[in-house]
Amino acid sequence: MFGSGLLQGLAVTAKNFVGSFHDPKRLTTTQYPEQRTVLPEAYRNFPFLVAEKAEDPMGTLRCVACQICEKECPPQCIYIEKSKDKKPDATGKMQIYPVVFDIDTSVCMSCQICVEVCPFDAIEMDQVFEIATTDRFNGLMLRKEQLTKPNSYFHEIHPNDARDVDARLAADRKAAAAKAATPPKPAAPTP
Amino acid sequence: MTWATDSYLEWAPLLLRDWISGFFPSALRGVINDLIGIVSILAVFGLLFAFLTLAERKILGRIQNRPGPNRTGPFGLLQPFADGIKMLTKEDIVPRAADQLLHFLAPVALVAFSLLTFAVIPYGRHLVPVDLDAGVLYFFAASASTELAVFMAGWASHNKYSLLAAMRALAQLISYELPLLLSIVPVVLAAGSLSPSVIVAKQGVWTLGLLPHWYVFTPWGFAGFVIFLISALAESNRSPFDLPEAESELVAGHLTEYSGFKYALFFMAEYFGMCALNGLGVTLFLGGWQAPCAFLEFIPSYVWFGAKLLGLLLGFIWIRATLPRLRMDQLMRFAWKFLVPLSLANLAVAALWQLGTGWSEPLQLVRWAGAIAILAGTFWALGRKLSSGFGPRVYQYAPS
Numbered sequence: 001m002f003g004s005g006l007l008q009g010l011a012v013t014a015k016n017f018v019g020s021f022h023d024p025k026r027l028t029t030t031q032y033p034e035q036r037t038v039l040p041e042a043y044r045n046f047p048f049l050v051a052e053k054a055e056d057p058m059g060t061l062r063c064v065a066c067q068i069c070e071k072e073c074p075p076q077c078i079y080i081e082k083s084k085d086k087k088p089d090a091t092g093k094m095q096i097y098p099v100v101f102d103i104d105t106s107v108c109m110s111c112q113i114c115v116e117v118c119p120f121d122a123i124e125m126d127q128v129f130e131i132a133t134t135d136r137f138n139g140l141m142l143r144k145e146q147l148t149k150p151n152s153y154f155h156e157i158h159p160n161d162a163r164d165v166d167a168r169l170a171a172d173r174k175a176a177a178a179k180a181a182t183p184p185k186p187a188a189p190t191p
Numbered sequence: 192m193t194w195a196t197d198s199y200l201e202w203a204p205l206l207l208r209d210w211i212s213g214f215f216p217s218a219l220r221g222v223i224n225d226l227i228g229i230v231s232i233l234a235v236f237g238l239l240f241a242f243l244t245l246a247e248r249k250i251l252g253r254i255q256n257r258p259g260p261n262r263t264g265p266f267g268l269l270q271p272f273a274d275g276i277k278m279l280t281k282e283d284i285v286p287r288a289a290d291q292l293l294h295f296l297a298p299v300a301l302v303a304f305s306l307l308t309f310a311v312i313p314y315g316r317h318l319v320p321v322d323l324d325a326g327v328l329y330f331f332a333a334s335a336s337t338e339l340a341v342f343m344a345g346w347a348s349h350n351k352y353s354l355l356a357a358m359r360a361l362a363q364l365i366s367y368e369l370p371l372l373l374s375i376v377p378v379v380l381a382a383g384s385l386s387p388s389v390i391v392a393k394q395g396v397w398t399l400g401l402l403p404h405w406y407v408f409t410p411w412g413f414a415g416f417v418i419f420l421i422s423a424l425a426e427s428n429r430s431p432f433d434l435p436e437a438e439s440e441l442v443a444g445h446l447t448e449y450s451g452f453k454y455a456l457f458f459m460a461e462y463f464g465m466c467a468l469n470g471l472g473v474t475l476f477l478g479g480w481q482a483p484c485a486f487l488e489f490i491p492s493y494v495w496f497g498a499k500l501l502g503l504l505l506g507f508i509w510i511r512a513t514l515p516r517l518r519m520d521q522l523m524r525f526a527w528k529f530l531v532p533l534s535l536a537n538l539a540v541a542a543l544w545q546l547g548t549g550w551s552e553p554l555q556l557v558r559w560a561g562a563i564a565i566l567a568g569t570f571w572a573l574g575r576k577l578s579s580g581f582g583p584r585v586y587q588y589a590p591s
Contacts (some may be wrong), residue, residue, distance in 0.1 A: 002570070002577065009513045009514060013254045017509075019256075021253070027257060031258075167436040
């Protein structure tokens, strides 16, 4: 009959209204500051720099200031200054390191291209989303010290990715160690 | 009349008023009494507006299976005041090309006109602010003036979208004014008076002290009440007839160029209009301040009025949470091809009903059956005509 659909609709909403009181499972929302949902592992927002050791983050940065991410970054929000001297990197090779590493999060578009191009697995995506500041210029410009987080944190937020990265780095270190152990081939004798 | 008529509680608001005006010289007392009436209407309906917005958000939330605002104060009870402070502190932007005077005047006029309508509604046995003989006529004169303010807002904004939206709003308001008026004519016919207090008094009869003789419990009264409610929804721009300010389609229609407190005034006027129309609906169809059963008369009449009004308002919120917005052509078709003919048929039924007032018991059954048959038949025929070619919808891919 004409108008019966309206009554059916009203019945549906009434059922939901009553149901939301006697059946708390119906409530789909979480009360955010008190309750938190577990973020999915693939969730990402802004990049961070991985350091090997939590106790010496600046000394054990994986980043070697190769500037590939700086060049690949589509909105160009990364700024890097290379160091003059060298330090041993994650695989034990002597490498330069970044003196300045800034990411302007007001510009970053969370595309993850920096992570994909990094040959050293030194930059990864973070999951911190409570990043409101009172200063939209300096507050959103993250410096090297703010960006650096230990590898253990990376394991916490992206366990699968971190395991893969660690396995790859361990293989690299092993290869480097094997290469260092074998004596260099003697030069071919000149005839 | 029983003792309840003159119980202390019935007189309490008036005694309070007289006590306050007793502090003033006797020459001023009449003016002071009127002022107290105005202030109390403003205070009661202002607070009702504030908490109605909260109730609306809570109920909409519950219907959508979420708790609704619950951060400000216990159960979010302070939310309306937080909203008010936010609205007051917002920047008030007036477009440079706008007509400065009219742009300012439109929200003021809208609120003023919708407040005028509160004057003639009988809130209780002794609580009638202005007891006009032609109160119903006055009510519709005042509420129709709000349309002027809506168009004023659209015109003064000097924005073509605002103007177009105001024209649409005007078309809607005028189209639904007709069924609204036609739906109350049977009540005037039955009561033989345009005075709301007389109409309420005529409904204060009970069969066996239990069954109230409210007009909604007659065939024409029920049909008229439903038509009245639908038209009232459209008149107060409530969903599913909220086309004038369809947030997701037009950029708030005639409200586009309004910000800050002027915007809040438009909302206040919308809720005032809704309260006033529902108050009139209660007065005309639901027996006004009359108690549903004779033995419940010890509860003061204004409590009954408030309870009925709240019931209707919650119904409006329920409808808002349920029905999606109509399209402009559907809106017009519904008003002109369905509501107007149905209310005309209802008028005819009411007139025939009046013929049978003196009929004997078995003929009363004929009277009821005849009235119901005419109305149901008209409803069925009009509904069939209106929806022919429009359904039922077949879902090709979705599982049925």
